Amino acid sequence: MMQSKLVSMKDAIAAHVRDGDTVVIEGFTHLICFAAGHEIIRQGRKDLTICRLTPDLIYDQLIGAGCAKKLVFSWAGNPGAGSLHAFRRAVEQGTPPLEIEEYSHFGMVARMSAGAAGLPFWPMKNYMGTDLPVANPLIRTVTCPYTGVELATVPALRPDVTIIHAQRADEQGNTQVWGLLGVQKEAAFASQRVIVVVEELVDESVIRADPNRTLIPGMIVDAVVVEAWGAHPSYAQGYYDRDNDFYVNWEPISRDPEKLKAYLDEFVHGVRDRAEYMAKQPEIKKRLKAGTQMAAGVNYGF
Amino acid sequence: MTAYSPSEMMSAVAARELANGEVVFVGIGLPNLACNLARALQAPDLVLIYESGAVGAVPERLPVSIGDPSLVTGSLMVCSMADVFQLFLQNGKIEVGFLGGAQVDRWGNINTTVIGKYQKPKVRLPGSGGAAEIAIHAQRVLIISRLNPRAFPQQVDFITSPGQRCKGKSRRELGMPGAGPVKVITDKGILESDPETGEMLLTAIYPDVAVEDVKSSVGWPLRAREHLDLIAPPGAEELRLLREVLDPKKLYLG
Numbered sequence: 001m002m003q004s005k006l007v008s009m010k011d012a013i014a015a016h017v018r019d020g021d022t023v024v025i026e027g028f029t030h031l032i033c034f035a036a037g038h039e040i041i042r043q044g045r046k047d048l049t050i051c052r053l054t055p056d057l058i059y060d061q062l063i064g065a066g067c068a069k070k071l072v073f074s075w076a077g078n079p080g081a082g083s084l085h086a087f088r089r090a091v092e093q094g095t096p097p098l099e100i101e102e103y104s105h106f107g108m109v110a111r112m113s114a115g116a117a118g119l120p121f122w123p124m125k126n127y128m129g130t131d132l133p134v135a136n137p138l139i140r141t142v143t144c145p146y147t148g149v150e151l152a153t154v155p156a157l158r159p160d161v162t163i164i165h166a167q168r169a170d171e172q173g174n175t176q177v178w179g180l181l182g183v184q185k186e187a188a189f190a191s192q193r194v195i196v197v198v199e200e201l202v203d204e205s206v207i208r209a210d211p212n213r214t215l216i217p218g219m220i221v222d223a224v225v226v227e228a229w230g231a232h233p234s235y236a237q238g239y240y241d242r243d244n245d246f247y248v249n250w251e252p253i254s255r256d257p258e259k260l261k262a263y264l265d266e267f268v269h270g271v272r273d274r275a276e277y278m279a280k281q282p283e284i285k286k287r288l289k290a291g292t293q294m295a296a297g298v299n300y301g302f
Numbered sequence: 303m304t305a306y307s308p309s310e311m312m313s314a315v316a317a318r319e320l321a322n323g324e325v326v327f328v329g330i331g332l333p334n335l336a337c338n339l340a341r342a343l344q345a346p347d348l349v350l351i352y353e354s355g356a357v358g359a360v361p362e363r364l365p366v367s368i369g370d371p372s373l374v375t376g377s378l379m380v381c382s383m384a385d386v387f388q389l390f391l392q393n394g395k396i397e398v399g400f401l402g403g404a405q406v407d408r409w410g411n412i413n414t415t416v417i418g419k420y421q422k423p424k425v426r427l428p429g430s431g432g433a434a435e436i437a438i439h440a441q442r443v444l445i446i447s448r449l450n451p452r453a454f455p456q457q458v459d460f461i462t463s464p465g466q467r468c469k470g471k472s473r474r475e476l477g478m479p480g481a482g483p484v485k486v487i488t489d490k491g492i493l494e495s496d497p498e499t500g501e502m503l504l505t506a507i508y509p510d511v512a513v514e515d516v517k518s519s520v521g522w523p524l525r526a527r528e529h530l531d532l533i534a535p536p537g538a539e540e541l542r543l544l545r546e547v548l549d550p551k552k553l554y555l556g
Contacts, residue, residue, distance in 0.1 A: 028355070028369055028383060029354060030369055030371070030374075053383075074429055075431035076426075077427075077428030079330055079366065080553070083428075087426075088426050092423060092424075092425070102429055102430075103430075104429075104430035104431065104435055105353060105383065105387065105431050105432040105435070106387040106391070106392070106432065106434075109383050109387050109388075110387075124392065124435075125392055125439070125477075125479070126435055126438060127438075128468075128476040129461060129464030129465075129468030129469075129471065129478065130461050130463070130464055130468075131420075132415075132430065132434060134420075135420045149477070150477070178380075179371065179374045179380065180354050180355050180356065180369055180373075181355055181382045181383070182354075182355075182382070183384065186384060235371055241371060242367070242369075244366050247366075290371075293375050293376075
């Protein structure tokens with residue numbers, strides 16, 4: 001009988017996220033593990049290279065909290081709401097100093113794909129006419145050995161640790177996801193260590209009943225954490241909606257360093273864990289709990 | 303005649319550009335309104351694809367981000383972002399892409415990266431997202447942007463998404479597969495790329511707008527085609543759909 005990988009968020013972060021690490025907290029709008037980000041801030045991690053396509057609010061918070069030395073990304077905005085001001089202050093004023101390495105969405109996807117496939121780079125028909133390769137000398141080219149066509153290349157990204165949020169997994173880390181998939185699978189396979197955080201822990205038989213839905217196999221997972229509402233203000237399809245109001249309200253908080261510090265003091269440093277964060281804000285569950293839209297079962301018999 | 307706002311005009315004009323059954327890459331804001339308006343009118347079989355991975359999305363509420371959960375529920379397909387960018391976009395399946403940005407220049411190049419120098423920018427903008435590759439690969443690109451001289455400089459500070467001519471080189475010379483930005487839908491009229499030179503020319507004007515007004519809203523000596531089309535304002539049904547069905551809270555129609 002294999003040993004359970006179930007641990008607390010505190011223990012997972014303590015064991016697997018170290019100062020100076022290259023970290024990915026994945027999820028494209030969907031399934032972004034804010035709970036893990038908050039625990040990283042609480043444990044005072046420093047000098048991290050943080051990577052995501054969109055930093056989203058979670059990396060704005062990590063930058064504002066002083067955890068990050070470098071950001072690897074492709075789009076740093078807060079859609080429909082404004083800017084990521086901690087990110088902008090870091091880049092425009094150097095407070096705090098932040099190295100950036102910038103791609104496009106396709107470039108970031110390609111980096112993770114190379115890492116996941118065990119390749120040193122990934123080719124694309126991309127970047128002709130743009131200034132992105134001027135800004136980032138890691139965007140290079142290669143000549144196709146068959147056609148002579150010049151292709152753009154980006155280097156593989158191999159994170160030290162990737163944190164995945166998902167709807168459910170079993171104790172071995174066999175993880176099932178539905179809704180937007182982002183680059184979760186690629187980031188996990190590219191990574192040295194993987195922490196999976198789930199809304200619900202299920203028995204292995206639930207996983208085996210629908211194997212097409214398994215995105216990440218337990219064999220590459222190091223830790224499994226159960227953290228209901230762990231993605232708030234991001235969302236989990238079938239569990240809770242995105243907190244669009246929070247994203248809009250982030251604009252004035254992010255814009256003012258004093259307000260940002262006050263937010264982190266109250267809702268990150270001032271709570272022990274996600275359960276306490278949720279208990280402090282009971283209206284969240286009432287407002288955002290998901291409706292029901294079940295998919296019909298499929299027959300795997302033969 | 304019913305009064306209408308610039309956003310309503312731009313959404314209606316953009317919607318008219320879409321033919322039934324076309325495959326469109328959608329962003330939030332006015333492009334999203336335009337696509338859903340087109341679906342309700344002449345293009346019920348328009349296929350909406352979001353770079354987040356939702357294919358054939360039919361959102362029941364106005365999405366405020368391209369990763370909204372309403373894009374997933376009831377869609378035809380949800381795929382990974384690797385699949386969206388490689389199998390759909392790079393493989394040439396996207397017929398129309400919508401783009402917008404802080405700066406659009408004389409050649410349709412778009413800047414969403416920095417105002418000023420890259421190493422020490424005056425303003426750090428969000429960056430490319432999927433815009434660079436959309437500009438390269440979509441079979442054609444429609445830009446939606448309000449005119450003002452600072453937003454329409456002769457040359458952008460940074461080329462994020464390539465237009466018709468990048469530092470003197472044409473799209474063909476640079477090996478880009480898609481036609482790039484063919485129209486810029488503004489709040490005063492329409493610019494189209496000249497098929498010979500790639501330069502953006504004024505080809506159509508909206509009701510009650512003077513050509514001089516358009517020319518003074520752009521940061522280069524804007525050339526106009528000899529015959530300018532006069533664009534019809536949004537009709538009653540277009541306005542009803544925009545105001546009552548698609549964006550009743552005026553999140554984007556302001």
